[in-house]
Amino acid sequence: MKVDLELTVNGEAVGISADPRTTLADLLRDHLGLTGTHLGCEQGVCGSCTVLVDGHSARSCLMLAAAAQGREVTTIEGMASESGLHPVQEAFSRHHALQCGFCTPGFFATVLEMMSEGVLADEAIVRERLSGNLCRCTGYHNIVTATLELLGGRP
């Protein structure tokens, strides 16, 4: 049995039929070839798979693709525009906020959500908000710096 799905991914309408137990992450990665969304635990803890669904961060490893029916999904592949990289991409690179880059797509979704909510550029608040995403490489130092800058805080 398959379910027919219609959703928007990175601004493009997608119509696809998939096994009902397909997760959103597998739909993105395996069916749509959007492998920028990473799977680090598939247990909802590490945050690598975080994407935006209707502008809100969501763990795509826990969410079934069927639950994204009719909704708008944004992944790392949808961040840059014709005018260039998104400021989040630029800030992370400039501040060396990624080493292996595996956690990066998930952090991007979390930071994009923080920016759209207008989260205060306060280190304690930022650390709290980032604490749902694990990074084993950077010690978070540069991720926090980049995020504070993006939120309008100290560079």
Next chain:
Amino acid sequence: MTYVGIPVPRTEDARLISGQGHYLADLAIPGMLEAVVVRSQDAAGELRSLDADEALSLPGVRMVMTAADLPESARAITRSFYVLTPQFVERHAVEVGGSSEPVLAAGRVCRVGEPTALIVATDRYVAEDARRLVLADVDPSPAVVDPEAALSPGSPLVDPAVPGNLHGRFDVVVGDPDRARENAEHRVSARFRIARSVGSPLENRGVAAKWVDDTLTVWSTTQIPHVLRSYLAPMLGLEEERIRVIAPDMGGSFGGGVYPEEVLVPLAAMRLGRPVRWLEERGEDLMNSRHSRDQLIDAELAFDGNGSFRSLSMRILQDCGAVNPFGITLPFNVASHARSVYRIDHFRAEGLCVLTNKTRNTPVRGAGRPEAAFVVDRLVDMAAHRLGMDPADLRLKNLIPADEMPKDMGMMYRDGNQLVYDSGDFPDQVRTALEASGYQTLRDRKPRSDRHRIGVGMSCHVEGTGLGPHEAAEVRVDTSGKIVVRCGSQPHGQSHATVLAQVCADVFGIRPDDVLVRTGDTALLPFGGGTFGSRSGVTASAVVRIASEQTRRKLEELASDVLEIAVNDLVFEGGRVFPRGVPDAGLTFAELARLAAPGPASRRPHDPGLASLNTFVPPSVTFSSGTQVAVVEVDIDTGMVEVLDVVVVDDCGTILNPMVVDGQQHGGVAHGLGNILLEEFRYDDTGQPGSVTFMDYLLPTATDVPSITVIHRSHPTPLNPLGVKGAGEGATASAPAGIANAICDALAEFGVEVTEMPISPARLLDLIDQGRR
């Protein structure tokens, strides 16, 4: 301008920030099947049979491979990850057995998680369904879980071939430790318990393989592609030439080796004639991969009333798990780093490698150095307390002075060379850390409430980095005029593409953008070492430098020949070679590359092309060092510890790219912080693992790790062309001890002495309670 030493932005980033990385799970080979591994649920027992019939009959399942299906040569991984010289063995009384890790369990199981079968199916969902249908008939036997009990007479044996469960031992004696101890006025001692932790990169392991035209291509999340190839060739009965190992982008690694899945997946692909991939799950990674630490260390520091250290002695019990391909590596790393930056002329370290029914222990970031620093720096603080001295003053009193460098430590390193601290200025490093952290005034900081206490702690470390045996690189002038670097060491976050380009660019007088760095593929060049043990900055940069210089000489020769100008009168600038003062008269690298191309008109018929393949064989390791000061706040009602500040002073010799090095320090501190406050992989007393999700095995998050200040005090080493010393692990070595000392300082009124890693809030509360009584 030159590029070594400046924060050149990373070339890797463009790909990684736009979702275009190529990690193993992103590989899409047409017709690829997916594999899952069936694993033992029992820690020990006889494996009577494995019934896979039902699994095999599930639609979509293509194969179930068990031990009986393995060719003789591929039944076990029998090579060890070390070579010990006879002199080393004799000098330090080393005894160590061979190692044989079953690729699939046969006849018996010896740990939970041990692979018993491989299932290959059309997709992962089907393969996982099939895994539930494989029935193992195991007659369980008592598991050996406690390493001390493992050594007691009458303990069951983990491996019938290893009597008494003692797989290896050594005894290091420097000076006359017994006499020094007898004559010393004071002694402090403790038993230190360092828990098992897991490397836990964010990407799990994975292996894929295809067998096409009698050639095997293996993709693996490996740190050592060439080494893996050399393991696979005899096991699969293939020439190395017919095996290509590719390490794609990797989501961290932090330690490893060669694993059974790296043999199983290629075998399955060869047998089925279809590409096969296995992607590890997080639970498997936590249970099976990159376990480390897990030592019980009894240690004693003897010293005089004026604070001079006399002797250090220790007995290191290493819980190796069920197999031990790393031999004495880990406990010997403790022994060879235990005296840290201190002058301790009399030293004894006895190491015991014990087998238990657990996952095998491997070197993970730090690999013995965090344990060593934890033990010695906790003892130093205990000694300071005994003498009523400030721990910083006691350290300063006992540091090896700069004018004693290079300092022979009176024992051998594991590579068979004499252990010599080659460079550094420890007193300057420690004083810098004290000043930068504002040490004198830190304790005046006000805690946030009257149930909070502030504490300051300090720790130092040394690290032998840049281990051999070799690293290889080829540097070639492309016909486009760009320079191509191919290197046998490959990254999993360490920025090779950026840093090696900086090293090469400086030799040719070009920009790093004009250098193309290629790594992670055995097809690139015949040899390669890999990335482990803080070695790439040292060995890869050295060999890239050497190969670049040799290729530059070929360019020079050719340009001199064509332009009829002496080599000494040639200038390299902007990808061109020209006579000094006559920039228009020169040739571009591209033109020179074409002139050197093979053919009847070649200007270099004896050595066509402009390339050089070189190796670098380091004389021995080079010692980086560091000092950390940590400030913590402890809640005495909950036992919760918050790390407020960490200052790192690091000496990694010549800094290739400060941005990258600082990033390594930040990550290293976080890893060490996790080790001391959070990370513990638990087994119950039947050998069942208890930490198989990130909810049970806690990694530090952004709220656990503070902002980190990194200061460099560089003393380049004479042991390699650029003066580089490793930077990848040092911060992990000092962090646990520094934080532990800060906790003890905060809780001095309760007489708390932290002797275990990690120290949980519950355990701290116990210690506080004991102090209150």
